[in-house]
Amino acid sequence: MKVSVIIPVYKVERFIVRCAVSLLEQTLSDVEYIFVDDATPDDSIRLLQEVIAHYPNRKHQVTLLRHSVNRGLPAARNTGLAVAKGEYVFHCDSDDFLELDMLEQLYTAADQGNADIVWCDWWLSFEKNERYMKQPGYSTPMEALKGMLSGVMKFNVWNKLVRRVLYVENKIEFPSGYGMGEDMTMIRLFARARKVVYLPKAFYHYVQLNAGAFSKTYSKQHLVDVQHNASVILGDLKELFGKQLEKEMAFFLLDVKFPFLITDDVAKYQLWQSLYPEANPYIMQNKRLSLRSRCLQWLAWKHQYWAVKLYYICVYRMVYGVIYR
Template sequence: MDDFKYNVSVIVPIYNVEKFIARCVKSLMEQSLDRVEYIFIDDATPDNSIILLKEVLSHYPQRSLHCRILEHEKNKGLPAARNTGLNAAKGQYIFHCDSDDFVEHDMLKLMYEKALNTQADIVWSDWYLSYGTKERYMYQPEYKSAYLALKGILAGEMKYNVWNKLIKRTLYVENNIQFPSGHGMGEDMTVIKLFACANNVSCLHEAFYHYVKMNEGAMTMAWCEKHLSDLKYNVNETECYIKSKYKNELDDYLSYFKLCVKLPFLISTDFSMYKLWGKWYNEANGFILKNKTVCVRTRILQWMAWKKQYWFVWLYNVIIQKFVYRIILGYR
């Protein structure tokens, strides 16, 4: 531990988040863990985010001594910003925080202690999905080994989000793993590579991270050609990496992974998205009913899409969006 100047390096990319940055930075400055450095990356943000960042830092003079603001001359995107932070980091562990989210004050302390006590390369925790004033507690599964965790991620049982995980910096460095600069959609798949290289992993069943859903209540997202291209790029990179380490051992799980990747196409009332689902990774469709880690209704939804019963997919989404999320849960 003493070989590292900091226990944890927190990396925070910043772009167009002036409505959220103050809350995010305040939650980071008030962490209970000592020896933390904070690396903020100004990804050529066009708004007042950096002004607001500096204003918050001025209220925490002791913490601000361990803060750096790195600047991109032009906008390079989220993966490149994460890499800039990684290359500058000096901590034993890395934590990535998105600048429109916020965290609980004991997050780093408890996750770091868990990492030390279990000698873990990666520690993950539960998290909150925040819709305005409402939140859902998102429970994450626990695994006895990195290999089982990797299988759980590929099968869709556990999320591969980067922001609820504390990851040993040497895992990035020694395996030459960085985020896919220029390919933002699906960039969190980098975490899958890290799990493939990890020895010990550990789970902490407390929720610390508040992931803010920007478009509250919306169960669809806009897909452009760039998004689709980036997503395919990252899926291919992930598949190649897994095969390079495990040969054909995880082929079934890679099929489950591809089904999970294209599942969001079915969370829509747009029939063109259903047809897009039908064009992607058809070789994986035969595994729909085999993946027991996803819920039955998801398997049914995908099976009906495979059989081109798009009326069922549409009706499912109407019921979920209008009745369950809006009326029962109150997400609008």
């Protein structure tokens, strides 16, 4: 198989049909689909099986694995990775959907460029409309790695096609038990890639029905997860590169805690203040990041919370509450 697609399934009965159809109708034929039932308590699996039955030509390419208890997203990805046989691996979240030529386009770019990793743009999809999310292009893995650490290139798993041997040879897995920030794992893969390719087109639809979901559902466990995952990434990078990326690693810590500023909750601003204070002096040095984002962090650093809250109300709520919804 050219591509192994790993799809964790948990409480997605509202979305699974659209997701599965967009996968099974892909124009690339040599694909294996690995659905991982993470002990979902709803009708997701029944609906999935009904969809699969409508594609008898794909049936032999579909594997359905089951967890006896809910183990979380990272563990489900690992379960899929353990049985994947494709030359490349693609991760799809089961509440999202793909353009029908996504896998073919990504694989062609990888094959022609002999790339270990290919990434592309994506659509941020709301109830009524979508926003095109442009990604930066880089010609080398190191430049891409610096882009991710600086916060200008997202380390999402679902817009990237990764050569499977990168996982296997480097024993890279997702952080089982630490779901928040688990996609930081992409950074570890880029750090070991020999060649990368950027495809400047959006194929993936990332469904976001509640733009404020993070600040509303945040828990202490989320903080534990994020700190654990960030620590793993920094330890890995230090082992690989020593102090070569010292400045970029400070930018990374700023990016990790940045979501705590996208809210009107002052308690979150104070949490931002307490997290990784050693990174704050680097705020204005991150020239890759927009001046607006740097200024927002600088204001938080200087305890100007009124300005941070004003930004959230006037800008963020306007963009994701009025323009995109």
